[in-house]
Amino acid sequence: MSAFSDALTRVPPLLAQHVLVSMAALLLGILIAVPLAFACARRPGLSRVALGCASLVQTIPALALLALFYPVLLSLSGLVGGGIPALGFLPSLLALTLYALLPILRNGVTGLLGLDPAVLQAADAVGMTRWQKLRLVEAPLVAPILAAGIRTAAVWTIGAATLSTTVGQPSLGDMIFAGLQTQAWALVLAGCFAAAALALAVDALIGLIERGLATRRKALWIGGLVALVLGCALATQPLWSRGGEPRREVVIGAKNFSEQYILARLIGDRLTQAGYSVSYRDGLGSAVAFEATAGGRVDVYVDYAGTLWTTAMHRHDSPPRGVMLDALKDWAATRDVAMLGPLGFENAYAFAMKAPSAQRLGVRSLADLARVAPGLKLGSDLEFLDRPEWAAVRDAYGLRFASMTPYSPTFMYRALSSGRADVISAFSSDGRIAADRLTVLSDPKRAIPGYDAVLLVAKDRAGDAGFVEALRPMLNHIPVEAMREANYRVDRDDAAKESPEAAARWLAKRVGL
């Protein structure tokens, strides 16, 4: 229970962001859908098109919709010469707004078409103008039905907003994604609990407004509205108190696995000691993390040389380590990102098998693996099979597996131990390799590039001497054994499991930082 109450302390700043993005999307959705509903009620053709589009949007999974806005905004930004952020608040706002449209639009159109024709005729007969008819008759009569649609939209939006974490917008999803990755169930539970409580509270308040409108009790609906606005203001309070200070808070990015969480906390602890206030952006996708840093919305994070080399720089060769790091540093500088240097360990893709089966099949290298692969099942992480590294390895060794299944990293190891996978695309710094006594296959053709962990800093932070000095001692100071053990402390699922914060403190002590 104390893990749960610990986790709850992370809620307020994330709740603030969650409320901000979901309520902004709801408001924008109302501003678009309500006038559109009135226009649709007068033109059946428009109604068919608008409702069709809104329904179509609804069939796209929210996660995919959020992801789609990244390339769309990116190319749009390119078209107008930059300046449109493709990550964070804007794509989340747009995707969630689209999501909110359907229930509002549908209720609005249904409500308007269901109005008593005699009442509408009476409105004309007493001499109302079009606008008066809308304001005095149609709007008040359709308001309770619209409110019911807005209520549905609010609950959907709050739920879907947890997914905006993946495009770099902080939300309660941060806790859920991070908890899922590190198997910190208290964190998942606290995140879900907070999101559900928010949805229920908003649902109840809009329900109050709806009932007030339906029964024409002004006090009730105005009271509900005031409570809703006050609640939102209160929930977003952590955001505006920060507004006064000039950008002093540092945003530390982390991708979605334990090592990233631990290193982010290590960086955060050092910066806190140096007098910075920090916040964390956890669970970022690979591409998202770099773009967010280039855009200055993340100040610092750890990435891996090979990842950037293949996916961001689109290089297919595997030069020696030093050459690669130099080239990477130069390239990053052109994208407004400063590479401070390597941390001292690699986290490469490493094919791993259970030791007994590797022995039985006589597999010690990728070349050996190619021989027996057609009879084996490959388990990979979620992105590996789509990455150029996989293509490089596959082509270099002629690898062909009986089946290939992507898992989230935690479940990938489980798949191996349970026999659902025979080979996995592990990570060389993963503590579970040693703990599970896995055999890591060698790469005699050097098909997989080097994966030095490197510290990347946004341009406008790179000039801050205090900032850079706080981080510099980390460079070349973290051996792979220490990183592995720190990772294992978070990844293990027995009683000795630790939080990323605790593992970061342990790692600092272990390497003498």
Add this chain to the structure above:
Amino acid sequence: MPEPMIALENLSRRYGTVAAVDGVSLSIARGSFVALVGASGSGKSTLLRTINRLETPDSGRVRVDDRDVTAEPPHAWRRRIGYVFQQHGLFPHMTVAANVAIGLRLAGRAVGDRVGEVLDLVELPRDLADRMPDALSGGQRQRVAIARALATEPPILLLDEALGALDPVTRDAVAGRLVALHQRLGLTTLLVTHDMAEALLTADRVLVMERGRIVADASPAQLVAGEGGHAAQALMAVPRHQAERLAALAR
């Protein structure tokens, strides 16, 4: 004969190939109570609704007090004509008082004690003013609809089957009240009805419509005397026959 107040000139209105109103010309004198009688689909409602521009004629003109009704925007024109139809059409989200005062509010006129006055006119207790329409009986609702139409003191009152949804007792009471108001307020009233008896007992001039044309134009006394032509007398047969049977029962 007094100068015509409402003049329809060669008025036509078609729905597809069907002519609802087919070249009608008609003068209605100030202060008269005219009943338009006919079967369903004879075009009587359509004809009535061209006067307050709820219908736009395909050809022909409507003039009131020598002015073309299209001379000003429809909403401004309608504010000066009282209109009551079968499904009362009260605004369900407004109190009786707000419903009655809506015309004054739209015209930006002071409401004052007007709501109470018109409720008196239609013989409704003033304390109904704060009720919502769904808390009234059918007859009360129709009286409120009439009060709403009269609140702005329009010179013309159009009644489109206004009594059609009421039970016979209420209907008789409201019809009697309408005749009294017509005289007291000096209105020019047009009543559309399919009930010849109702027309005879309220109006001073009865027009019979058939397939978009006016086929008879007579006073109630002429109609009772067997004049007015074949179509009018066909409609007269029903009340006449009923009256004979009632008389036979009394013997």
